[in-house]
Amino acid sequence: MLVINHLISSNMNRTILTITLTVLTICACSQTDLVSTEFNFGFEKTTLNQNLPDRWFQWGSNYLLSIDTTIKHSGKNSVLIQPSGYRTSGSFGCVAYSIPALYEGKEIELKAYMKLLDVSEGPIGLMLRIDGTAGGLQFDNMQRKNIMGTSDWTLYSVKLPYPQEAKTIFIGAILSGKGKLWVDDFELLIDGVRIEKAKQVQQKEYKADLDKEFDKGSGIQSIETTNQTIKDLKTLGLIWGFLKYYHPNVAAGNFNLDYELFRILPKIVNSKNTGERDAIYVQWINQLGQFESGKEVKTSSEEIKIKPDLDWIINLNFSDELTSSLLTVKNANRTEDHFYIGLVPNVRNPIFKNEKPYPLMRCPDIGYRILALYRYWNIIQYYFPYKYLIEEDWKNVLEEFIPKIIVANNESKYTVTILELIARVHDTHANIWGNNEILNNYKGVNYAPVKLSFVENKAVVTGFYDDISGKESGLKTGDVISKVNNKQVEDLVKDKLKITPASNYPTQLRDIAPTLLRTNDTVITIEFLRGDIRYNMTLKTYSSKQLNIYNRPQVSDTCFKLIRENIAYINNGSLKRAYLPEIWKAMQNTMGLIIDIRNYPSDFPIYDLSGYLMPESKPFVKFTTGSIITPGLFIFTKTLNAGKENKDYYTGKVCILTNETSISSAEFHAMAYRIAPNATVIGSTTAGADGNVSQINIPGGISTMISGIGVYYPDGRETQRIGIVPDLEIKPSIEDIKNGRDELLEKAIEIINRQ
16 A cells, blocks of 8 residues: 655645655664765666666565666666556655765755656656654655656756754655656765765664663563453553653663563562552662653643643552652653654654564564553553544553453464554554555455445445456446345444544545455455346455556546636646646636545645635644653644735635545645635545654554644644535435546536526
């Protein structure tokens, strides 16, 4: 699955669209060693029978990358990128290179020569990405420049701020469309100095990184799940996470809290009573060392959206000594510098640092499974801006999942249990990402060639993955699937809901639909209705190598058209900011504009387009952000405006089309466009997951995310889970699907044509 996410830039007036590249394990030298100054930037070093030059690797899929000895800018070699015959919308090819980020500087620049031949349906670009310990910090791939066509060797460059938290630098070149791209002679500069001569620094070495005791396992073999043990493990999860984020000496990187858990856990489960247990906690807290007390940070009540949930320190009836120890930690002096948590500059969504994914532990032992539960649970407890929308006491979820995670003793059970836990936060950004092999095997590695969507709450055939297998299936668009392998679709949906993370029910149905006809068998039986007649059928299934399961209609670069002489149409999924001046000339005198946001933006035209649509600057959104000094606290930021002073603004009607495929940045765009004069939102509730995402690593190599900042209307109304509620709700009908009608588009035309 190609996951798209976005980062709001430093002035929060622009969003950089980034392709979240599938999690890869890349060998790099130790972060405490100096980096070699010998780089293979000119592709001159190669190994026999290797497709790419030494140290270079491929990102993306459905593209062919190779060494070209005939066409090159200099030297002996260049790299050629071109699509395979199986290219799909959203796929890309990238030749990439990684370098440990052990340099001093404030700005990083990447240069390279590129040559294009007949590039279309997707631009080329240099890729520069700076990662911290828990994911991307800075990213640019030049996609917004929309470079296509044919051109000879040309020097291109891209610059980014060089963050202090940088751990890895990735460079490369990307082709996302048709045609051919050659690249050669990379150059990387730090503050204008070639990286070969840039000043290197040794990164700070933390005591936590030196703790290797449990690298091969926690040593915990079994735990009896008695009622008292579960309650004790609940208190351990609460206290462990509290100390992780609140204790100054943990923040300083003096303790590996993963391995501290493995030391304290056996003592807690073997304690004979609560008194002995609490004494163990007190001794542990004392061993973490002394610290300074802090002063209360005062925040006005109007700014606070969520207060830290720490009442359990008093309410769980701990011993007086333990309660006092915990309150002392609560009142400690803390700074913004923390080993485990950071906030993205300006945006302030969380960066979960130094969270080892332990990728080789596909089925972690009991200790590591409990660590996975505690790690994720506490991230939500202290850094999920929508925790209050979970609709249940999150502490009860911790207690519920302790026995579940203990008995999840194989790869499949463990992965599915983590997925079920993720689903409880009700966030469409939250899922298991990165083409998880174990999860794929659980859901089924074979697919019927049929595309399904829920229409009128029924599983309806809306298309096929390819024409040949679709025709062979015997199904037609508009057929309603009622049973799969003799099980009612309604029952299948009920079974799948608890492991389908999403902000709302329509989005859960959106994600369940493609899974209904997955299996590990070579065939699947179905019952379906065509009109009033019920049929039974056996469908042949195919592997993902045989069937193009990611086949989606290509996003045309034609993002604007006149669908009537006086009605303009913009596809927000392919709109580029650079096109808007010319589009404005064609649309300014029309009587109506349709903005289709049933997609994900390929650029960030929100402020540019709003400038044409509005006569003045108006507030449309505000955010909440978390805190390192007071974990669990979320406060409102100032509102952001869209539009500008513009006497020559668009005076026609504006219709905005949305549905459950509109997510995140798409929802953000809809919020801005709907404040335009004469604007109407038409369609159905969106995915209900807005805000910049934060990546989370979980033992077993599991990668997930959360919405990292809260997004609200200026009056404080939520968008999370609710989505962008349309002014006029219209959903496609089964008859519309059969007849190929777009009722939302038709309704928009009707509204515009009204006097």
